[in-house]
Amino acid sequence: MYTSAPTDTPRKTAWTVPMLADAKRDGRPLVMLTCYDAGFARTMDAVGIDLVLIGDSLGMVVQGHNSTLPVRVDDIAYHTACVARGLSKALLIADLPFQSDATPERALDAATALLQAGAAMVKLEGAGHKLEVIRFLVEREIPVCAHLGLTPQSVLRLGGYKVQGRDEAAAARLREDARAVQDAGASLLVLECVPNPVAAAITADLAIPTVGIGAGVQCDGQVLVLHDLLGVNSGHRRPKFVKDFLAEGGSIEGAFRAYADAVRERRFPDEAHSYAG
Numbered sequence: 001m002y003t004s005a006p007t008d009t010p011r012k013t014a015w016t017v018p019m020l021a022d023a024k025r026d027g028r029p030l031v032m033l034t035c036y037d038a039g040f041a042r043t044m045d046a047v048g049i050d051l052v053l054i055g056d057s058l059g060m061v062v063q064g065h066n067s068t069l070p071v072r073v074d075d076i077a078y079h080t081a082c083v084a085r086g087l088s089k090a091l092l093i094a095d096l097p098f099q100s101d102a103t104p105e106r107a108l109d110a111a112t113a114l115l116q117a118g119a120a121m122v123k124l125e126g127a128g129h130k131l132e133v134i135r136f137l138v139e140r141e142i143p144v145c146a147h148l149g150l151t152p153q154s155v156l157r158l159g160g161y162k163v164q165g166r167d168e169a170a171a172a173r174l175r176e177d178a179r180a181v182q183d184a185g186a187s188l189l190v191l192e193c194v195p196n197p198v199a200a201a202i203t204a205d206l207a208i209p210t211v212g213i214g215a216g217v218q219c220d221g222q223v224l225v226l227h228d229l230l231g232v233n234s235g236h237r238r239p240k241f242v243k244d245f246l247a248e249g250g251s252i253e254g255a256f257r258a259y260a261d262a263v264r265e266r267r268f269p270d271e272a273h274s275y276a277g
């Protein structure tokens with residue numbers, strides 16, 4: 001079905017899935033970046049980036065599409081295998097692309113391919129019927145990262161890439177969904193484009209760590225898309241939460257270090273790079 005050559009699983013990594021909960025308990029902020037090839041992966045590993053995501057954002061920043069919807073499981077598996085060859089320490093997370101998680105059985109096939117390509121965890125968007133998918137994968141020994149708030153695979157329904165959870169009812173629904181994905185077995189939760197107070201409340205509610213992108217400094221960690229962090233023009237509007245760390249760091253390695261330091265010292269995101277309410 002999916003065709004990527006298998007990689008050793010688990011890879012010999014310093015980071016393991018149970019360590020995510022330890023980091024939250026110890027108050028250690030998680031530093032996460034997206035990555036798509038071995039060269040950048042090697043540099044991220046050398047700098048001590050904790051979590052590396054093969055995001056379906058690759059559809060936009062690598063393949064040049066105007067959404068993530070055209071991305072296929074084989075695309076993610078290919079880039080996962082490339083990144084896995086460059087990493088020895090970071091935890092590797094791979095996205096389940098559009099509709100590959102529409103049913104538990106489809107998700108199991110896709111997630112198996114991604115773990116065999118070198119991932120240690122898969123990420124999927126949404127709650128609702130995805131709760132059954134999360135439970136199904138976790139019962140079958142596949143660690144899951146959930147993703148709530150702005151879920152880019154919902155762009156057609158949402159009518160664009162917009163901040164989510166702005167009014168009271170929407171914020172309450174997000175908090176319920178966050179508890180539900182944790183109860184279904186997710187080990188990590190990405191919160192995208194959520195007002196700071198809502199993300200802070202969700203982070204306080206949960207035992208699993210939250211990783212924010214446009215969700216404020218009170219999340220347990222932060223993630224950015226590699227191309228955004230380096231100021232690469234990928235042909236799309238730059239959201240408010242994006243910061244060009246290359247300008248500050250002076251080199252690619254310097255940019256990764258500047259980002260990691262800013263996250264660990266809870267200086268990023270500042271008010272200029274988040275949504276107050």
Ligand code: KIV
Pocket residue numbers: 034053054055056057058095147190192213223224225
């Ligand atoms: O696809 C992706 O890169 C992501 C991040 C923005 C979290 O989901």
